[in-house]
Amino acid sequence: MEPLPQSALFDTRRLQLDVALQLLQQAGALLPDSEPYSAEWLQGVIDALCDLSSRDGLTGLANRRSFEMAMSREVDRVARSGEPALLLTLDIDHFKNINDTYGHMAGDQVIQAVADALKQVVRPMDSVARVGGEEFAIILPNCATAFGATVAERVRERVSELRIEVSPGQVVVVTISVGGAFAPQWVRSSSLLWMERADRQLYRAKAEGRNRACLEPQIDSLVSAEEKGMLFAVTQQEVE
Template sequence: MNHPTSLIAAHALRLDLALQLLQQAGAMLPDAEPYSEAWLQGILDALCDLSSKDALTGLVNRRSFEMALGREVDRVARSGEPALLLVLDIDHFKAINDNHGHLAGDQVIREVARAIGQAVRPMDTVARVGGEEFAIILPNCPTSVGVIVAERIRERVAALTVDVGEPAPLTTTISIGGAFAPQWVRSSSLLWTERADRQLYRAKAEGRNRACLESHIDSLVSAEEKGMLFAVTQQDSE
């Protein structure tokens, strides 16, 4: 049972804007008595979910992705399990917007996001991190599996036909870059992302519509990572 004082306080809250945001986003409002404890908790849960998702695709947004990436870097350093970061970019996306309009571009982004989501595991984190840019964290992902997944994603997107209300549907491709987090090494999200970005640039330079992954075996521990590891070792010995 709700305490009368808490009910009065709940009614004093300015929730109009929050409810409007949730309704505009198509979120389901709590099926509970308005201003009850269960209803307020449902509103908070819905707002948290809304703040972590990309409005266009429903994927994880950049802020939530960066938090997940930091957690994965720490997990790999502790567990030694392999983890792969993929960064993806829709090829020639500006031409899609210029030739067919931004609504068509949005539809292409949504369809690409759906294709990516269908090609990975539920445990993987898929995010839209920019206009036509996506990223995926694949925990516990050996080298051989990572190569297969990246190619599966590329093939799914290349097979898409996107109906944008024109006589002919649109088709598109993506370029993919990938890098494995160094195991048992204290790294950072920035260093890991830079490695994956270098592979993405290579995929574009080699003609686009391809996946280029840094070899897990050949991955080198950078000077920055060696410095971080040395700093941690010193702290542990003090």
């Protein structure tokens, strides 16, 4: 194949990248160390923008959009491999009181401290995200069902040990409520149904007094009507 004539090649210097580069600079992202507007440089800018768009600005954790994509990949993997995966949803207890008492800057400090604690207590293979204001979630692949309660309790305890200095001499102690559910093995499901299961346990933890971890009992981890419908739909397509 003959190369395109020079006149047919797009002049990359015509790209309007000023706003994108300013955004990356403000976020502290490292720009590629190569010739500006070269293919390598442009790829580096694109990669940096993709990483920035998938991260929460306050904590650096994955944001909700990228976390939902990770959940979809994991629930599909569990359906194919049968390996267990645990989803934990977490909520900072009485967070509104922290904002009302100490101010929103202190609230941000608390969110950042909790995020750092979550990153420290999980494995490199686990995915941690901030999915709402004071809400977090964790995907733990290859987490045996026998260890689910232990893992959830370890996360809860790590946050309860925090001593967050929000101003000179003013220390805040926070707790979290945790809900957890395992993705159904060998069954086609969805990230939405998985999240709903974990959220139900989170609501139970709050209703029982907060500062506790509640996991879906294995005996109750049955295939839902929605999941049966998805399974039968796939089976019917394979037959046809």
